Amino acid sequence: MGERYAVIMAGGKGERFWPLSTSQHPKQLLSLVGKRPFLAQAVERLEGLVPPERVWVVTNRDLVDATRAAVPEVPAEQIVGEPMGRDTAAAVACGGALIKARDPDGVFCILTADHVIGDLPLFRSTLRGAMDLAAGEDLLLTIGIEPSEPSTGFGYIEAGEPYAEREGVSFHRAARFVEKPDRATAGEYCASGRYCWNSGMFVWSVPALQRAFDEYRPQLSGLMDELSAAAEAGTLDEAMARTYPELEKISIDYALMEKASNIVMARGTFAWDDVGSWPAVRNHWAADEAGNTVQGTCETLDGGGNIVYSPDRLTALIGMEDTVVVQAEGVTLVCPRDRAQDVKKLVGKLREKQGYENLL
Numbered sequence: 244m245g246e247r248y249a250v251i252m253a254g255g256k257g258e259r260f261w262p263l264s265t266s267q268h269p270k271q272l273l274s275l276v277g278k279r280p281f282l283a284q285a286v287e288r289l290e291g292l293v294p295p296e297r298v299w300v301v302t303n304r305d306l307v308d309a310t311r312a313a314v315p316e317v318p319a320e321q322i323v324g325e326p327m328g329r330d331t332a333a334a335v336a337c338g339g340a341l342i343k344a345r346d347p348d349g350v351f352c353i354l355t356a357d358h359v360i361g362d363l364p365l366f367r368s369t370l371r372g373a374m375d376l377a378a379g380e381d382l383l384l385t386i387g388i389e390p391s392e393p394s395t396g397f398g399y400i401e402a403g404e405p406y407a408e409r410e411g412v413s414f415h416r417a418a419r420f421v422e423k424p425d426r427a428t429a430g431e432y433c434a435s436g437r438y439c440w441n442s443g444m445f446v447w448s449v450p451a452l453q454r455a456f457d458e459y460r461p462q463l464s465g466l467m468d469e470l471s472a473a474a475e476a477g478t479l480d481e482a483m484a485r486t487y488p489e490l491e492k493i494s495i496d497y498a499l500m501e502k503a504s505n506i507v508m509a510r511g512t513f514a515w516d517d518v519g520s521w522p523a524v525r526n527h528w529a530a531d532e533a534g535n536t537v538q539g540t541c542e543t544l545d546g547g548g549n550i551v552y553s554p555d556r557l558t559a560l561i562g563m564e565d566t567v568v569v570q571a572e573g574v575t576l577v578c579p580r581d582r583a584q585d586v587k588k589l590v591g592k593l594r595e596k597q598g599y600e601n602l603l
C-alpha cells in the first residue's frame with residue numbers, strides 16, 4: 244500500500260483582503276488569524292498524519308520564494324510554481340503528478356491554503372478515515388462540512404446512502420454537487436439536513452485520480468503523465484511552461500466531482516471557515532462592548548459593529564456603524580460591512596487603471 248501525502252493548493256490572487264493582500268502577498272501568506280500565515284497553519288495541522296517532508300505546495304511561479312519562506316519546514320523543491328493559474332483541476336493534476344513521481348500508489352489529500360480549521364483531532368480523524376478508505380478502494384473522497392448557515396459562498400454536496408464509518412466519522416455516497424446556490428436554495432439545503440458544504444478538500448490515490456481524469460478529462464491525465472515524468476527527470480519547470488498555456492481553465496468541481504459516480508463524502512463536523520472577506524475576521528478577533536472588532540489601534544466615539552485593521556496608525560471613528568476600515572500598504576479602504584464582498588470588484592477596476600500596479 245502507498246504512503247500518505249498532501250498537496251496544498253495555494254493559488255490565491257490576493258483580492259479579498261486588499262489592500263493588505265496583493266498579488267505578491269496573497270491571503271495564504273497573511274497571518275490574519277493566528278500567529279503564522281494561513282499556509283503554515285495548513286501544514287502544521289497535518290501533524291501526526293502527514294509530515295512536512297511529504298507535503299507539496301502548488302502555487303504561482305511568482306510566489307515560489309515567498310511561499311518557501313513562509314513554510315521553511317516543507318522541502319524547497321516541493322514548493323512548485325505554475326506558470327499561470329489554470330484553476331483547481333490543473334493544480335490537482337499537477338499535485339497528482341508530483342505524488343506519482345514519488346510513489347505511483349500513493350494516497351494523498353488535496354487541501355486549501357487559506358482556511359481556518361478548529362477541532363484539530365476531529366479534522367485529523369476525518370482525514371485519516373478518508374485516507375484509509377482511499378487506500379483500499381477506487382474512490383474519490385470529498386470532505387463535506389455540516390453547514391451552520393445558508394451561505395451562498397460555498398458549493399453544496401448532497402449526502403446519498405451511507406457508505407462507511409471510519410474513525411467515528413460517517414461517510415456517504417455523494418448524491419450530487421451544486422456549486423454556490425442562491426440564498427433560498429441554500430436555505431432549503433440547510434433545512435433538509437442532507438447537504439454539506441463543499442470544503443474544497445479531497446482525498447484519493449494516484450491511480451484513482453488518474454482513472455477519473457482518463458474518463459472525464461483525458462487532457463489532465465496526459466498532464467499527470469507528462470509532469471510526473473518531468474519531475475523524475477528534473478525538468479518540471481520546462482514541462483509546466485510547455486503544457487500550461489494549452490490547458491483549459493476549469494475547477495476540479497466541474498471537471499470531476501460533478502461527473503464521477505465513485506464519489507464518497509465524509510460528513511465533517513469540525514469547525515471550518517474559509518474567511519472569505521474582511522467581515523469574516525469578526526469570528527476570529529475579539530470584539531469590544533460596542534461590537535467593534537479591531538486589529539491595531541482604533542478609538543471610537545459612539546457607533547459600533549465596525550471592523551478595523553490599522554496596525555501602523557490610529558484610526559478614529561465618530562458615530563460610524565458597521566463599517567470596514569483597513570489601513571495597510573499605504574492605502575485606506577473604507578466600505579460598509581455588507582459591501583465588503585465588492586473589494587474584489589474594486590481591485591478589478593483598479594487593475595484597469597494606470598498607476599496602481601504596485602498597490603495590487
Ligand SMILES: Nc1nc2c(ncn2[C@@H]2O[C@H](COP(=O)(O)OP(=O)(O)O[C@H]3O[C@H](CO)[C@@H](O)[C@H](O)[C@@H]3O)[C@@H](O)[C@H]2O)c(=O)[nH]1
Pocket residue numbers: 252253254255256301302303325327328329330331334354355356357396397398399422423440441442443496517
Ligand atoms: N495552485 C492553484 N491553486 C488554486 C488555483 N485556483 C484556486 N486555487 C486554490 O484553490 C482553493 C479554492 O479556490 P477558489 O477558486 O478560491 O474557490 P472558491 O471560489 O472559494 O470555491 C471552491 O471552494 C469552496 C470552499 O472554499 C467550495 O465551497 C466551492 O464549492 C469550490 O470548491 C484556494 O485555496 C485557492 O488558493 C490555481 O489556478 N492554482
